[in-house]
Amino acid sequence: MSLDALLVVAAALFGAGVYGALSQQSFVMIMMGLELMLNATILAVVAFWWGSTGGNPEGQLLAIVVMAVMAIEAAIGFALVTNVYRVRKADITEKLRRLRG
Amino acid sequence: MRDLLARLAVGAPVPVFPVAGGGTREALARLRLRPDVHLVDTPRHAIVLLVLGEFPPGEIAGLAAVHDMIPSPRVTVHWTPGGPRDDVPRSMRVDGDDTALVAALSRVAGEVLSGTRASEPPIRPDVDPVEWRGIGPYGHGGKGMTGGTPFGRPLAERAPDRDGLELDQLSVTVGPWLGALPPGLELGIKLQGDVIQEVEIHPPAVTLERPDGWVRALEVPVPVAELELDRARHHLVWLGEALRVHDLPALGQRTLRLAQGLTPGDRGEVERVLAEVRRTGIYRLALRGLGAVDPSQVGGLGPVARAAGLEDDARLDDPTYQELGFRPVSHRGADAADRWRQRIAEITQSLDLAGRAGDRTAFGDGVVEGPRGRITSDGILPGAVTVDLLPELLTGLEWGDAVAVVWSLDVDPTGVASRSSPEGAAA
Amino acid sequence: MSPAWAVALVGVLLMVSVYLVAVMETIFGLRVSGVRGYGRAWALPMSRAALLLSQRRSVTERPDAQAWALAPALLGGLGAVALTAIPLAAGVEVADVDAGIVLFGAALVQVMVAVFLHGWAANSLFPVLGAFRMAALALSVSIPFSLVVITTALPAESLSVGLIISSQESLWNVVRQPLGLPIYLITGLGFSFWAPLQLPDARDLSGGTSAEVSGAALLVWRVARASILVAVAAMGAAAFLGGYLGPWLPGWLWMAVKTFGLLAILVWSGHRIARPRMETAVKLGWTVLLPLALVDVFVSGALTL
């Protein structure tokens, strides 16, 4: 286990997240892609904290902030999905031409 | 290994799934008190399917389906408290009283567990409900995103809802043998999430439970002590069953036990148990504010009417009761909690009346105040009217709340039958 | 503690205490129902287990078979993990780690996942309703639950359960934080979906998430569920009642006495308190337990300083 190995794992997770976020059609699945990218970010941040910053607590703090971002993203995302669904009865991005334009 | 398990398993109460027809209210209550029998709520937990009581002619609705859901080893037992049924094979039939039944249940359960009696094969044919195998691009019967009948059933469709989110609506027939509902009550409901959007009442799967003692009181005066004890017993059995559905089975058993051989002298013990029921906090936690009825719709419905603030009681017009100084108890809330309070108050009131009545007789002139409400000679039992309340009251309730409301009304599913065939009750 | 010893210890403890929970459940049930004479209760769980093992496992038309198999295993595993976070006597601990209460909390919150999967996997109306009930219930109780457990870490200045116990040398947390234990027990009942909070497996759903389960699958589900209750009681004893601390008796015995005392209270309450409506349970969690838990945190905190 080394910093390099950790970063490669994080990169793989991030790549999977990018694939998901770009390929999926529904809002919620896109959010899953985003969450996977944030997952990779947490791993990378803690890896740096562990291997490269001499245990600076700000590294941990950053990881917590990323978790908070995840919660915020999820809450706002679901609220938007609910609202959009209520108004337009649609759950797939391609049905919402207006949003894409 | 199997033998060892079978020998060990003999010590456990036999899990029995009851399909209880008409006239078995009391028998079922007695059965719940038996330590060797455990009446379960879903056929998946049972070994024995117990068919008891009276059913409308023809096939018993849903019986075959429930039978097949019991995991093997399974065995069926037929028992009729009033007398043997002729249309059932001798080998499955138990004649005699409760004790004979319990002995038979334990015996057949032991036999199928140890393998000396073969487990019954499924009744219904091994055929898919809809042809689906090999159909469609994946061979699963579906079509596109939501079409077709994947694995034999379609997917639910969307329907509008009160909060503006148009999501899937499941329509499903619940009952007649659902442990959460009174036996025989069959409802066609439409659910969105856990909220009921529509209720339709189906004809009951059981025959009318004729309240013989009460019907007799229409014609001839009957001893008040007898009537009032019967009323208290009825309410105690109701309380026991309702407590079970509210997940207080042990307390429910205690009230059911009280109902056996009840005398006016049991009042102290009854009051202790009722106080315990109150202390469970059930009014505040589970019942308050649910299923409030409109007082104008519940006239003649006995406790339901009186819980809605009506002083509606045929006993008020009876000279004997007037002589006893009878005043009806009533509550004002009209909701499920007040209906519970009302019946619980009436239990002690009835015991009090029974104790003071001596050998006085009452009624006999065509109107009787039964435990569920006013019984008249027109043949429509109060249970019928209570069932009619359900569609309006249950709509918009969460499933668990709906179950609580059904029990709080003391619904008699056979009421529907009494209405569709008026001679049923008056006969 | 070496893994082999840990497995042996936790395994034996769980089996014994789950059995005792089943016995207790029977005895309290008989007592409340007005029957005297409990001799039969001791062998009954064994017979019931044998009966379930002799039954066939049920499968519905189109279940999520893997999730259905995973759910009870996950639930039991979580019960065992939660138990490892708790020192059972001075020096007898599987994983008294720095973040002990976080480990315990993580295990308990994951219970929600196991129960949700168990109900969802059946593809049948009542289990699915039960699954969603569990989600609502667990979300409502999990924050007050974590808050009162965190409060016990204040005087200990550590998240380690061992240090939380030793910080109660002079005074138990149940005295120092009187609001803590009741809130902990109520929310703990919610996580172990035990009566009166057994909403996901309630009778109005004909057994809820286990309505379609039979045979060995039902047996392991019930055992796993009881193991969560045992873990909740053990943590309650450690965090609020001083764990293995106590005069005269050996530490492990104190721990056992306190744990079974709490188990008795929990099982007893199932027969004596009514099951709340779903909406009442959610409101109870957010508008009663959560504010009280916050009061507990800050008042106990201020008193600790």
Next chain:
Amino acid sequence: MSGIVDFLFWVFAVAAVVTGWLVFRTDSMVRAAYWLMASFVAVGAILVTLDAQFLGLILILMMAGEMTIMAIFMVMYMMNPAGLNPMTMVHQHRTAAVAGAGAFVALALVGLLADFPDRPAPSGTDPTVDLGVELLGESMLVFESAGVALLAVMIGAIALVSKRGRYGDADEGSEEPILEKTE
């Protein structure tokens, strides 16, 4: 000892990536959400092996609730939520795959080639204490602004999902005429 830790690390690493990939390979929304949770749990386990015990465990704790909510919302809004009809809910599959692979290669190269200082975290102390001191001390503002941000999110989210808005029901008078209704 470190051999076992290395082995566990690789087990968790593979688990995290594989479960993360399975998220987009299943038709069942519940499974997708819980595969994602499994990925988070595996990452949490990796964090534990990195001596960030608290962060790892809290990640596992948080994700149970968050992913259950994820599953519930997905079941709520996705047609055919259990994937009873197999479906392909992807578009621009090739672009996405290339972008994903590209992101992986680029980031992995950065990770492998860039020369990060080698200053390992000191072992033997409880990093949670440092974190607490940091939170209450220098990063107090971060902490309090997180509170404000979370409050804004709560109010925003609740206001968005409430049917009864200040200006009448949320679904009234906002149907888009251009919207193509596919059903």
Next chain:
Amino acid sequence: MAELGATLTVFLVAVVAIGVVRWVGDTLNPVQLTVPERVPFAGGFDPEFHAWSRFHIRWYSMALLFLAFDMEMVFMYPWAVVFVREGMISLVEMLMFILILVVGIVYTWRERGFEWS
């Protein structure tokens, strides 16, 4: 950390043990079910639809509130560890943080977010 290795072992063994009990049950009573034996139970009548559907939860406001409020836990654990060391200032800081978040609960409660929509 080595302790958590023991925890992991306990977890895996418990999972396997439960799997074994289930397997034993399946060996004693092999699961070969006919179509009617697999019909989901609803009281005696076959369900019309699959139960898996777009399930309309009634507490989505509460779920969203939980997402945001649960983050407070992450800050609270480290706070608890250094609480006594940092003294009154830590109490005040956390009190401020919590009071901010409690506004969200009050708002949700006022919007009837804890009731079945």
